[in-house]
Amino acid sequence: MLKQIYGRLLAEYGAQGWWPVTKKEKPEYSGGPKTEKQQLEVIFGAILTQNTSWKNAEKAIIELNRRRLIDIDRMLEIHADKLALAIKSSGYFNQKAKKLKNVAALLKKHPLKELEKLEIKKLRLLLLSVEGIGPETADSIILYALRKPVFVVDTYTKRIFSRVGLIDKKRDYDDVQRFFHSKLKKDEKLFNEYHALIVEHAKRYCRKEPLCKNCIVNSFCKAAK
DNA sequence: GCCCAGGAGCCCG
DNA sequence: CGGGCTCATGGG
Numbered sequence: 001m002l003k004q005i006y007g008r009l010l011a012e013y014g015a016q017g018w019w020p021v022t023k024k025e026k027p028e029y030s031g032g033p034k035t036e037k038q039q040l041e042v043i044f045g046a047i048l049t050q051n052t053s054w055k056n057a058e059k060a061i062i063e064l065n066r067r068r069l070i071d072i073d074r075m076l077e078i079h080a081d082k083l084a085l086a087i088k089s090s091g092y093f094n095q096k097a098k099k100l101k102n103v104a105a106l107l108k109k110h111p112l113k114e115l116e117k118l119e120i121k122k123l124r125l126l127l128l129s130v131e132g133i134g135p136e137t138a139d140s141i142i143l144y145a146l147r148k149p150v151f152v153v154d155t156y157t158k159r160i161f162s163r164v165g166l167i168d169k170k171r172d173y174d175d176v177q178r179f180f181h182s183k184l185k186k187d188e189k190l191f192n193e194y195h196a197l198i199v200e201h202a203k204r205y206c207r208k209e210p211l212c213k214n215c216i217v218n219s220f221c222k223a224a225k
Numbered sequence: 226g227c228c229c230a231g232g233a234g235c236c237c238g
Numbered sequence: 239c240g241g242g243c244t245c246a247t248g249g250g
Contacts, residue, residue, distance in 0.1 A: 018231095046231090053230040056248060091247040095233085134233045154231060170240090199231050208229080
């Protein structure tokens with residue numbers, strides 16, 4: 001069922017080509033971040049987009065680029081108040097400024113080269129130890145920056161698949177993630193594309209007020225009628 | 226004006 | 239452990 005829904009979404013929306021922002025080619029899956037700077041951009045972006053529209057987060061990422069702040073040392077040097085000003089468009093800018101500096105500190109202590117060698121479980125725990133990185137942000141970083149196979153769960157994932165009837169809305173993050181891990185092959189590319197498609201589908205049809213009538217997967221869905 | 230967006234932390238019972 | 243609150247901008 002999960003695989004069928006994936007196929008349907010992919011056929012309809014096409015590959016989403018998520019991350020990073022400043023890539024040259026667009027839509028097809030570009031293979032993900034190639035340079036360390038691109039990885040950094042994904043990591044910072046994962047924080048900036050927390051509970052925020054991608055449009056607003058993207059503006060902040062562009063601003064970070066413009067100010068040469070996609071850089072661990074410069075991120076550590078800049079004063080939090082000044083940083084907050086730069087990322088204003090992403091909302092929660094005071095909190096996020098601290099969060100960005102927190103990740104930068106982690107990356108200073110544990111460079112990407114080192115993190116890449118860790119097994120996923122340890123990597124995840126390390127990321128979760130940072131203030132401002134919760135489960136979804138940690139997994140987004142693991143999947144989209146380090147390109148290791150973890151399934152990212154967000155409010156959209158819960159919304160769509162609880163409506164479909166495959167999961168209970170009240171199950172917690174790790175529980176929902178285990179469900180997807182148990183049903184799908186642990187394939188980085190699949191997880192990458194699936195999560196992006198889920199986001200796209202939630203925006204187009206599976207909104208808070210769902211548009212079931214024209215939904216492209218309503219034949220799979222329990223809530224649709 | 227209201228609602229929502231690719232969450233996380235903290236507090237409270 | 240679950241529920242409610244705070245953080246904040248910009249677009250519909």
